[in-house]
Amino acid sequence: MSDKFTNVWTIAEAFEGKLKPVSFELLARGRSLADACGEQLVSVLIGAKVGDAELNSLISHGADLVISVQDPALEAFIVETYSNVLLDLVEQRKPNIILAAATNNGRTLMPHAAMRLHTGLTADCTDLQIDLATGDLLQTRPAIGGNILATIKTPNHRPQMATVRPRSTQPLPEDPSRVGKIEQVQLKPELLDKRVMRLSFKAEAADESNLQDSDVIVAGGRGMKKADNFVQLHDLARLLGGKVGASRDAVDRGWARYPQQIGLSGKTVLPKLYIAMGISGAIQHLAGMKTSETIVAVNTDPNAAIFQVADFGIVGDAFQVLPELISRLEERKS
C-alpha cells in the first residue's frame, strides 16, 4: 500500500503573513522521517499574504517542495474550507505521512481531514520514528494522564497522520544554500465552504495568547485562594517576561480563563521556567507541564505531588514567597 503513497507533508501555519515558529519545528520532524523513508519533504501552506521570502525560508529549514495555496478567501481559518483544500491536494498527490502542529488550527483541521480520508490520526505526539521493516510511522504520545507512553501505528491506511506538540522540537538551522521548489496552487472556488464565514476577529487578552510560546510561565492553583490574588502572579510574570497560567481548579473557579488552563484538558506547555504557586500536582495538571525545562513549586504541603517533578521546591506559603520574589526581582531590575 505504501508504494502508492509517498512523501512526508508538514502543514505550515501563518498569521498575518508571517510563518509561525511551529512550521519550522514540524520541518525538523519531517526531515528525519523523509530521510528515513527516502522520500521528499513537502511543506503545505494554506492561507493568505505569505510572501516569497517566507516561503523560501521553509526550504532553507528543510523542505524540498513548498505547496502554497493562497487566496484572500483563505485568510481566516475555516476548517471546512481548509479541509476541502487539503483533501483535494491529498487525493491528487497521495502523501505517505501528514504532520501538523497540535495548535488550535492543527487540532481542528487534522481530525476533520482524517475522518474524511478514513485514516487514523494520533494527536499530540512527542516522538515520531519510522519502522524500517514496514515503513509504518511509529507515533508516540503520552496516555493515561501522562503516566505511560503509547506507540501507535496506522498499518492499514494511508496517509498516516499525526499532530506534534509545539515547542517539542528544535527547528533545523537555516541553510540558505538548500535548493527546493515552490509551487503556487490556485484555489478552486468550489472548495470554499460558503456556509461558514468569519464576521469579525477578536484577539485574546495579551496574558492568555501564545501561552505555549512563552519561555516563562507563572501558574496559580486553588492555593491562591481567590481571583484577586492572581494579580501577584501577573506582577511576577511581568517581571520575568512571562505569562500567567492556571490549574483547572483555578479556571473552574473563574480566577483565570480557559485559554490559560494547563494540563490534560488544557494546554501543553514546555517553557524554560515553570513556576507553580499553590498547585497540588494532580496527574492531569502534570500531563501539561512536567516536561518544562525548570520547574519551581511553592506549596504549603511538603507531600504535594508537584514536588516530585519540581527542580526547586519551596515548602511555604505562596503569600509570603510571592511578595518576597517580586520585591527581590524589582530590586535587581532597578
Ligand SMILES: Cc1cc2nc3c(=O)[nH]c(=O)nc-3n(C[C@H](O)[C@H](O)[C@H](O)COP(=O)(O)OP(=O)(O)OC[C@H]3O[C@@H](n4cnc5c(N)ncnc54)[C@H](O)[C@@H]3O)c2cc1C
Ligand atoms: C478528565 C480530567 C481532566 C482534567 N484536566 C485538568 C487540566 O487540564 N489541568 C488541571 O490543572 N487539572 C485538570 N484536572 C483536575 C485535576 O485532577 C485537579 O483537580 C486539579 O489540577 C487541582 O487543581 P489545584 O492543584 O489548583 O488544586 P488542589 O488540588 O486543591 O491543590 C491546591 C494546592 O494548594 C496548596 N496550598 C494551599 N494554600 C497554599 C498557600 N497559601 N501557599 C501555597 N500553597 C498552598 C495545597 O497544599 C494544595 O496542594 C482534570 C481532571 C479530570 C478528571
